[in-house]
Amino acid sequence: MPTVDVDQRRVVGARVKAKAVHVTSESEAARRYGQLSKTKMVFGTVLSVDTAVNPTTNRSTTTVIAEYDFGGGVTKRQSLNIRSVHAVAPDKENQQPAPAESPNEPTGTNNDDNPTGTNTHNASVASPGAFAGNN
Structure with a gap:
């Protein structure tokens, strides 16, 4: 039976993300994040979802009310249009575990010359005395 993917932005308690300038004022976002304030x-966490229909145009508008965490114990509750809210992938701890590896395949690298699975290619690691000539 096929499963239907549910839009996580519409699930109460789901994790979402939004731009800081949408959640708070532009000046506060600039004070907190500087040049990165617009990106x-x-x-946040979804608290409720509301869909309203405009009677004159018959178009629906969906708003997401969520509580956003700014760090340092600062949280803000904001109502945003669903187009400004992005779903966040669920935590890995809540997902199902990955399938176990086949016992016939060695672990580690894909190097067929090294069946033990240990990494023998350490060319990028400098020896401790490699830079000793700069005294």
Whole structure:
């Protein structure tokens, strides 16, 4: 039976993210994040979702009310249009575990010359005395 993917932005308690300038004023976002204020994403939790229909145009508008965490114990509750809110992938701890590896395949590298699975290619690691000539 096929599963239907649910839009996580519409699920109460789901994790979402939005731009900081959408959640708070532009001046506060600039004070907190400086030059990154227009691109900084803040994470939040969905509290409620509301869909309203405009009677004159018959178009629906969906708003997401979420509580966003700015760090340092500062949280803000904001109502945003669903187009400004992005879903966040669920935590890895809540996902199902990955399938176990086949016992016939060695672990570690894909190097067929080294069946033990240990990494024998350490060319990028400098020896401790490699830079001793700069005294």
